[in-house]
Amino acid sequence: MMLKKRKLGRKIEEIKEGEKLTLTEKMEDKDLLLYLGLTNDANPLYIQHDYASQTTYKKPLVPSIMLIGMVTSAVSKYLPGPGSHILSHHIELPNPVYHYETIKFLFIVKEVRQQENEVVIEIVGENEEGSCVLEGLITVCPPSLLNGMDDDTF
Template sequence: MVFKKRKLGRKITDLQVGDQHEMKAKVEDKDLLLYLGLTSDSNPLYIQHDYAAQTPFKRPLVPSVMLYGMVSSMVSLHLPGPGSHIVKESMSYPKPVYHYAEIHLEMTITNIDETGHCVTIDIKGTDEENDTVILGKLEVCPPYKLESLTAKSLENFN
């Protein structure tokens, strides 16, 4: 894995305002259990049906941080892609997301700051009823153009 050559995402010069990426994700039990196991989060609102039934939500919720993880993975995998780093985020979750929901996530580049090597990305997520469940804005540092390791290795030879 360490030596496997991986393609980096799009450099800042390859991005344009208006570039988009969309994906759909379904929240499955295995995803929730992995998140809860990794974080040791034992909030009964996320896992106990009997507790959640007594709240205004009526059933268990998907943790907001888990939804943010889906957004973060879109940045890492797609736009700008591998080598990117989120440096600032502002997210809101206007409607709860329940277990087994299918989320439609859309991201759009709204600003490019080449001097600061940063792009602004707007995020919107909707559920099956087309209700907004995630609204946000990210500032992302796209991957840097790297100099080849061999580019200067033969400079001493004439």
């Protein structure tokens, strides 16, 4: 049930190659616990300090899918915004992310395909030391409305 009207994100015509978005996210315990509870993921590498200390990582890691979730959330909220849909993604995670780290995400519009109603966005995530922890490309379908529909319909 929708209780209030939501503004849609930007249409393909409003997006330009070279646009950038920067977001910063801190890896907090509450977020990790919510993810682990929702997914029922009990991987000791994510939550057990004693186990993680015996691995090559030395400390518990943030689940990779949480980082990817932050990327998809940024698409839904900001670029292009509400009403968008990710069509494909290729993401690499070259370095681990640890609890309490702050990650800076940079999103750059690389290509606007108006005919296909698709936008290709490059993503780079770096930790406080400047190490790359996430990089990749996503193809997104920005919001598009059928004739006769507009923001007021929602």
